[in-house]
Amino acid sequence: MDSTACLRLPFLPARTSRSSSSPRRVPRAPSSIKCCAAADFSSLSISSASPRRPAVVNGVDGLAGPPVPVPDSPAPASRDLHWLPRPLTSADLMGTSGEGLKVAYQGCPGAYSEAAAKKAYPNCQTVPCEHFDTAFKAVENWLADRAVLPLENSLGGSIHRNFDLLLRHRLHIVGEVRLAVRHCLLANPGVKIENLKSAMSHPQALAQCENTLTDFGIEHREAVDDTAGAAKIVAEQKLQDTGAIASSLAAELYGLNVLAENIQDDKDNVTRFMMLAREPIIPRTDKPFKTSIVFSLEEGPGQLFKALGVFALREINLTKIESRPHKKRPLRIADDSFSTPSKQFDYLFYMDLEASMADPKTQNALGNLKEFATFLRVLGSYPTDVNEA
Numbered sequence: 367m368d369s370t371a372c373l374r375l376p377f378l379p380a381r382t383s384r385s386s387s388s389p390r391r392v393p394r395a396p397s398s399i400k401c402c403a404a405a406d407f408s409s410l411s412i413s414s415a416s417p418r419r420p421a422v423v424n425g426v427d428g429l430a431g432p433p434v435p436v437p438d439s440p441a442p443a444s445r446d447l448h449w450l451p452r453p454l455t456s457a458d459l460m461g462t463s464g465e466g467l468k469v470a471y472q473g474c475p476g477a478y479s480e481a482a483a484k485k486a487y488p489n490c491q492t493v494p495c496e497h498f499d500t501a502f503k504a505v506e507n508w509l510a511d512r513a514v515l516p517l518e519n520s521l522g523g524s525i526h527r528n529f530d531l532l533l534r535h536r537l538h539i540v541g542e543v544r545l546a547v548r549h550c551l552l553a554n555p556g557v558k559i560e561n562l563k564s565a566m567s568h569p570q571a572l573a574q575c576e577n578t579l580t581d582f583g584i585e586h587r588e589a590v591d592d593t594a595g596a597a598k599i600v601a602e603q604k605l606q607d608t609g610a611i612a613s614s615l616a617a618e619l620y621g622l623n624v625l626a627e628n629i630q631d632d633k634d635n636v637t638r639f640m641m642l643a644r645e646p647i648i649p650r651t652d653k654p655f656k657t658s659i660v661f662s663l664e665e666g667p668g669q670l671f672k673a674l675g676v677f678a679l680r681e682i683n684l685t686k687i688e689s690r691p692h693k694k695r696p697l698r699i700a701d702d703s704f705s706t707p708s709k710q711f712d713y714l715f716y717m718d719l720e721a722s723m724a725d726p727k728t729q730n731a732l733g734n735l736k737e738f739a740t741f742l743r744v745l746g747s748y749p750t751d752v753n754e755a
């Protein structure tokens with residue numbers, strides 16, 4: 367990855383990056399929030415160019431991020447009140463353009479994850495990362511403000527690695543974005559479908575196109591880290607018998623021809639991505655929200671039934687359930703007193719609830735679950751993506 371171009375020195379909030387002992391006069395204020403380069407949080411301002419006292423609100427997800435400065439120098443002699451900060455509106459808090467934000471994704475430029483990052487934060491600066499883990503760390507270490515990572519695909523299923531990483535890291539889910547994935551078969555100029563013996567791509571993309579590839583008579587599959595990375599390899603190595611499955615944008619970027627479009631096995635192919643941040647957002651009840659949780663249970667009959675019951679009883683709809691090995695305790699000794707003790711697999715359950723953490727019903731359900739769960743963590747409460755994928 368060409369990380370040097372994207373991952374620059376960690377930027378810090380104005381509080382730490384600017385000396386507090388150098389007060390500046392506050393000039394007349396523009397009336398709206400202005401975002402500048404993300405590397406300098408201090409340049410996001412409501413009212414002045416002198417950001418010495420950061421507040422805790424940002425302009426995108428609604429929580430900590432670029433600080434909104436409050437001028438603390440005396441009022442100018444004339445009674446011009448424009449220099450005073452205007453009150454924040456909820457539009458400021460929930461703005462979604464992402465101007466000035468650095469958004470980490472896994473893959474090379476032209477990957478679907480980059481398209482998802484741009485869909486989530488249209489004016490952001492995207493930061494390609496080699497691995498999912500790198501994207502998590504980029505946000506944790508302030509090299510990026512958000513990460514946008516795939517969680518599940520309508521044809522290929524869950525991206526298990528990211529479920530595991532959610533627990534290993536301390537980031538919060540602050541949003542979701544669904545992206546329609548339209549795969550293309552790409553090859554070097556002059557290469558025809560009949561010449562192809564192998565298809566190279568991300569394992570999810572290969573899985574999503576399995577039947578079509580077989581119909582094309584392409585027998586071999588080569589898995590790489592991301593779809594755009596496959597296009598890059600095919601182009602750089604001038605491969606003549608291998609095609610890449612990637613986006614039409616990747617074809618443009620790496621100088622490949624599009625041999626076939628829309629080659630996924632079902633035309634409705636949607637990947638759901640999560641948006642991650644260092645801070646959670648403030649949950650609301652005035653629009654559809656989801657809450658993602660992870661928990662583990664005691665061994666025994668009816669435990670999962672009981673866990674599902676806390677939501678069913680309160681009419682909270684579940685949109686997703688996924689079980690993963692309990693990495694800290696993958697096996698446990700089960701002694702049912704009828705046979706010799708045996709080792710059983712232990713699981714973590716990831717669930718998405720169609721509910722906001724701001725709703726007392728959700729809080730009660732989770733309070734109830736906590737009474738018998740052996741572990742429970744809320745991964746985030748965030749607006750449901752209601753837009754067309």
Ligand SMILES: O=C(O)C(=O)C[C@]1(C(=O)O)C=C[C@@H](O)C=C1
Nearest residue numbers: 477478479516568570592593637
């Ligand atoms: O390889 C890419 O382009 C990605 O963004 C990754 C990824 C995935 O992990 O599922 C994203 C969307 C598609 O489902 C295929 C691949």
